[in-house]
Amino acid sequence: MSSLALPTLINLALAYAVLRFFFSREFGKPSLVHSEVVIFDPELAEISKKALSLLLALIACSILLVEFLPSRDFSLSWIALLSASPLLLSKRRTEVVKNIDWTTLVFFVSMFVLMESVWISGTCQELLGRMSPQLGSVLMILALSIGLSQLISNVPFVALYLPAMGTGVSQGQLMALAAGSTIAGNLLILGVASNVIILQNAEKEGETFFYQIRQN
Known part of the structure; x- marks a missing residue:
């Protein structure tokens, strides 16, 4: 965690500076007034609370297992599946499943399928082979993860780059990959x-990022 403290602080500082520059009017507004949100569906809200509580408990359990009993840790897929069980086992499951943002899920799945296909096809192996002596360099990892992530997104890049690094990856290399992909995002x-x-969800509500920049 300490290895990522500096890039995290840099990210926060740069994000604040960019927001302050492009949305300066927003910073001059008075404090936000919070009001209690009316729950229109108490039954579904109660089920969601149970699912959220289960999710937090499983995440905490996973962190403790990784720290003290690494051999007993369980997959993140199980955390997702078990956390969703209160909703999937409820009478409202059909309604919930119908309202899932399937377009976004297909978008994510397609990215990973594409990156795996690119790796299996051998398209990148020749290029990466020429760079193999430098692939493990911390500076190279940072440069590639920041640059190429702007083309294929950071998570697919990490999925593509990890096999290229081979076995025996050091903690420093993993931290560089994590830092670079975080900066890229x-x-x-x-x-x-x-x-x-x-941005897609904002556009559905009639808000456009670039329009807001022009307005400010």
């Missing part, structure tokens, strides 16, 4: 898929 919109998802 905060650099441009395409650096991380969640940026695209947020």
